[in-house]
Amino acid sequence: MAQAASLAQLQAEASCPICLDYLRDPVTTDCGHNFCHSCLLQRWEGLQGDFPCPVCLQHCPDRSLRRNTQLCHMVDVVKQLPNTRRKRKRQEEKPLCEKHHQVLSLFCEEDLELLCPQCKISSHHGGHLVVPMEPAAACHRKKLKGSIEFLTKHLEEADKALEIQTSKAYHLMEEVANQRSKLQVEVEHMKHFLGKMHDDIHFRLLKEEKGVQDEIIEKNNQISGHISMLKTLLDDINDKRVQPDTNLLMGIEKVHSTFENLESPAGFSYELNKEILTLPPQYFGLHKMISKFQEYLTLDAKTAHGSLILSQDGKTATFQRRKQNRAHQSKAFTSHPAVLGSEGFDAGRHFWQVKGRGLGELSLGVCKESFPRNVPIPPTPDNGCWKIQVWATTPDTGASGNSCHIGVFLDYELGEVSFYNLFDRSNLYTFSAIFTGKLMPYFSVCPFATSLKLRLVEDEV
Template sequence: MASATSVTSLVDEVNCPICQGTLREPVTIDCGHNFCRGCLNHYLEIPIPDSEEPPTCPLCKEPFRLGNFRPNWQLASVVENIERLRLVATPGSEEEDVCQEHGEKIYFFCEDDEMQLCVVCREAQEHRAHTIRFLEDAAAPYREQIQRCLENLRKERDEIQGVQSRENQRIQILLTQVATKRQKVISEFAHLSRFLEGQQGILLAQLEKLDGDILKQRDEFGVLVSEEICRFSALITELEEKNKRSARELLTDIRSTLIRCETRRCRKPEAVSSELGQRIRDFPQQAHPLQREMKMFLEKLSFELDYNPAYVSLDPQTSHPKLLLSEDHHRARFSYKWQNSPDNSQRFDRVTCVLAHSGFTEGRHTWVVNIDLPRGGSCTLGVASEAIKRKGEVRLRPDEGVWAVRLACGFVSALDAFPTRLTLEEQPQQVRVSLDYELGWVTFVNAATQEPIYTFTASFTQKVFPFFGLWGRGSSFSLNS
């Protein structure tokens, strides 16, 4: 067995003059010196002052021709044998890949058979006409292909991860919407239950009163009838006794007796007064509030389950300087004092308006606005196109990209092509604004009574935002979060 010292001496003999390491893929140039293929390629990449002169040997400085260096298979075999000896002589060294058939280190790759070869395999008859390359040279184009595949796979993986992220976010939104709808169903049915209990108490109390009034009139009727029967019974008894007497006694005061009997008229009292009878007949009308409430309940429940509650917050970048926004951006108040707001292209500078932070390009959405208006104040609610004019005067009407209603003390107007004053049962304090982007509906409803206010029909092509405007000292609104 070779000693470690002799192996080290052999290794020194096959070192590369450039890297001072054991030759890897040795090649020989014109002067006969051997170098690692990689080291020589790197050496040739160094710029030469006079590019017309041929490169020189790194060791002896003799010129050699580019492309005239050739693989030194014999030296490669020697290097392989030395490496094997070193592995044997050095305890604990890891054995490199070797040919299973010949026990030689694998240096080459046959591109025709796609086989890894040692020096002995390369010289075999079946590979002499094949394209044989060093392992690294053969692996280079495959590394490039692998790199391209990796880039494509990573890109597709990133796209899938993006889809996963978007869909997970969408699922979370849907779960949140379902939870909101569940809470809405519980809340609405609890409200209905309380209302039904109250209505039941009212109707039962009214029926109890009717029952008492009927019994009272029954007792009064009984007393009256008994009195009449007693009076008539007394007259009948008197006449029967008169008729049994003698002619002289019969004729005594006969005219007065007959007059009393003939002029006596029977009073025919009613057991139930006409007024009480009318109350009984009108009792079904007492259920009309219940019918209206049930109708409103079903309409409201159906509406709120169909539309998604929108989380609306005000965008301070669009707010007119006379609007004071709360820290949570859910409330706004009008002030004649201008705020120190930096000017930007998004901010309204003439109309005292503000947009919501987020807009919509699809779907059905609803939000509720609480309004507090002093005398002389007004509030404008609706939606506005993303392209709404921000500077100068803005006409708040559909052809300018605004679909809104204006509420003031005592009246409500729809800001259509021509403002239309609306007739409502009561002045809304809470307004529900609903948007159906695909159908192009913007609907306003009194959130407290469910009374319809107005509906715009549009054809949306851009993103639309919840829109709000205020005027008048002390005027304010807040958003239900």
């Protein structure tokens, strides 16, 4: 029994792990495993760079293999040993044709079916390309490798598309949240405005109510006095009527005069002031103005005063009081902390928004392209600068709220520059002029400001 087991183990060691038959022209890999030379080359067909061992998957550096001559001789010796049982077992392990009960050793490339030799000559597969199983397996293994590469590429593209889609969905949800927040702010502004309007109307109605009450009291007093006078006159006439003739006629003129000149007091009449709750037109016009004329401005670093630090995207200018020890651009402001927009306008309608935060005074508006930048003169309409001053009074604590939010609307042909407080949508001021040449968006800060920051925004209010 032990001898049979040893014989079976010896026969197994002399077999190829790939084809399970005795080794033919055996070669040995660097990891020490033995294979038929043709079986190993077939398994590595189509591979480049890395050649894994079919048993332990250790990578072989290249296709150069060592032929094992001693193992070849040993296999010849093992073949002479009795091995009918192993052959029978191997024969049983190979799949058989259900129709002809022969080993399935062929493959039809047209019908993609395993065939036995008898199937090959049948009418069903006549004229079809039929090849041995091993070359067919090698060919389809190569195709499957190509399919794996194709599917891997598509999987990577699908993963990337999912990532992009997820990112888009996130940004859309973020935009929805921003719009919800803006809508909430707008509702709060509207509630504040309506509350103030309600208080004003209520105060006027109370005042009018008191006026009505005072007039009613006055009219009541007049009528009461008139009634009292009528009663007195009536009593006097009744007394006069029963007096003797002499007494009756004495003073009768006065009685008749009083009666004839008697006037009744005017009736009560009052016309109430009609109070109507109306929203200012900017509540309906600003949305249209912003959506139609919104400009996406950036600040021109070449024009920035040395105390203004511009952000990389050109949207923010931060004021920092410091000594002017750097070289100035030829177009830069040196007379006061100011900066211009990168683009100017010589026609059309344009709207932009500025948010301010910090402690100090901001100046916003437009100026002529030729406005002097190194001469200490005040920026006024007389020298080509139309701007207003607004105060930022909230310390820059990094909170989401801003101390001021100003909209600037330029109508070049109409000759107007209007400024709006976008918190309550009120019109702050409007300049009227005749514009010539290019106008540049103008921004400046008070030299005594404390860490003041202004930022260009494109929010829809």
